[in-house]
Amino acid sequence: MPEAHVTIAEAATARPAAAAPIAFDDAGFLADPRAWTPALAEQLARLDGMGSLGAQHWQVIDLVRERWYRLGALPVMRLVCRAVQVDPQAAHRLFRSCRSLWRIAGLPDPGEEARAYMN
Numbered sequence: 001m002p003e004a005h006v007t008i009a010e011a012a013t014a015r016p017a018a019a020a021p022i023a024f025d026d027a028g029f030l031a032d033p034r035a036w037t038p039a040l041a042e043q044l045a046r047l048d049g050m051g052s053l054g055a056q057h058w059q060v061i062d063l064v065r066e067r068w069y070r071l072g073a074l075p076v077m078r079l080v081c082r083a084v085q086v087d088p089q090a091a092h093r094l095f096r097s098c099r100s101l102w103r104i105a106g107l108p109d110p111g112e113e114a115r116a117y118m119n
Contacts, residue, residue: 029102029109036106044104048096053104057094059084061105068107074114 022040023031030036041061045053053061063084067075077098081091095101099118102110109115 025109027109027115030106031108033106033108041104041106048100048104050094050096050100050104056084056086056090057104060086060091060094060101064101064105065107068105074110074117 022035025031030040042053045051045057050057060080063080064075067080077091078088081088086094091101095104097119099115102118110118
């Protein structure tokens with residue numbers, strides 16, 4: 001579960017303090033999901049060697065973030081793919097792994113068991 005319930009609208013508009021560094025936990029996930037911004041997502045994608053995020057990337061990111069904040073749990077990727085009309089192989093090509101998607105979407109560490117299924 002997220003530490004504090006934040007709606008997708010709040011998360012999308014939340015901004016860290018101007019000089020606050022962006023912190024990541026030991027597993028590489030954003031320590032404070034409220035620090036996430038679309039610009040940070042773009043930076044993380046470039047660092048992961050993905051280049052610029054396109055429309056399909058954003059459809060998947062937006063849906064995963066919305067489901068996480070609504071349900072407080074990992075969404076089933078098969079259902080995410082179906083909802084945004086992307087086949088699973090195409091989704092894998094977009095993000096390379098669920099872990100990469102999760103990091104770029106700015107979501108917190110889902111826990112050890114969930115991480116085992118993310119690669």
